[in-house]
């Protein structure tokens with residue numbers, strides 16, 4: 206296995222799943238703070254008849270683990286040192302937008318939030334890790350949804366631009382790699398968190414805030430995300446020439462294989478790639494608004510239009526690289542509808558895959574699918590690729606030796622990294638592999654602690670108890686060996 210000398214080896218987390226301290230130092234709630242798991246359909250908000258607005262109303266019977274998460278806000282130095290112990294030369298996390306602009310629409314940023322991230326990112330550099338920073342990882346301030354309807358409202362562009370330019374200026378020289386919106390192509394499956402959309406001026410059913418969000422509002426958000434992404438690239442270029450901006454898409458759906466050679470299934474699989482991945486990838490990377498969307502807009506009965514100036518902006522401000530998550534593959538058969546969760550698309554079970562993660566999650570394991578995905582994306586966009594999420598969540602407990610023999614995870618990463626090497630032999634320009642969840646964090650999809658991805662265990666449980674102590678799992682040493690040998694140990 207031959208990896209280039211400057212290959213980025215590391216891991217990835219997100220502020221909302223790691224930091225906790227949800228209302229500390231001026232931060233205000235963001236969209237994930239009112240959900241127990243982003244797949245959940247009932248956010249802790251309610252309609253106030255008097256104000257004619259939604260407001261936060263958490264459910265006392267639920268445990269919102271993300272509010273304290275794994276206390277990364279206070280423990281990140283200890284954790285980053287553990288990451289360094291594995292030899293990481295890169296680390297991905299996000300900035301919680303609400304630490305910088307607590308409600309999102311303020312004129313002035315919150316100095317405490319800026320100072321916190323400045324210290325954290327500088328500390329990464331000090332340890333020899335390249336900060337890879339997501340500007341928005343399901344962390345739109347809640348106020349922007351309840352007050353403005355979120356990303357369906359073009360006003361968000363103004364707030365976003367203020368936020369990103371503040372960040373670019375403040376972290377100049379410290380952060381050089383930014384990702385815009387985490388898995389933004391999940392907009393239509395998770396309009397509230399991935400789309401940051403809430404229908405507020407004409408809600409159909411106030412008791413069902415997510416279900417009540419209109420398709421027109423979601424497509425307006427699509428429009429605004431395309432503009433926001435291009436503006437981010439443009440702003441970065443104006444502020445700091447060293448910055449590289451990438452998009453970030455969930456790409457497990459790239460490997461939506463036709464279930465068989467029935468042309469209907471081949472066409473269906475092609476369409477699934479377009480409608481789930483490329484409809485964002487094409488404008489972000491190629492600067493074009495794809496014509497295959499016209500049919501979908503007609504079907505959805507929505508109007509989506511871009512001015513000439515917007516088209517030009519999108520055309521001229523494409524991203525510097527493409528980053529993505531990959532967890533698994535699926536198969537398309539016309540008889541089955543495609544679903545999705547945080548791991549990607551779910552169609553028909555693929556009889557050729559031998560492995561699946563243990564239940565209850567049971568995600569199929571397809572390392573070849575990562576090679577396929579890398580090749581498809583590179584062929585289409587000819588941009589450097591960065592894997593910023595790949596990993597496996599397992600239900601684990603410490604054994605009598607105070608560790609966890611997570612052989613399944615070891616096998617998972619070995620096979621996936623081997624396929625990264627194969628894709629590079631195929632000719633793909635892949636710049637790095639950042640494992641998802643190198644330390645146990647709150648699961649995005651279900652909001653649990655029980656679903657653990659870490660090489661480092663954190664003592665915290667679904668009911669919220671736990672010492673928060675950290676312990677190394679067996680995979681910690683294996684990943685260190687792989688990194689130390691630059692892949693040769695595989």
Ligand code: BGP
Nearest residue numbers: 219387388547598648649650651
């Ligand atoms: C992605 C998210 C991450 C992450 C991961 C694993 O969709 O970007 O935030 O958590 O999925 O998902 P889960 O935590 O649901 O297993």
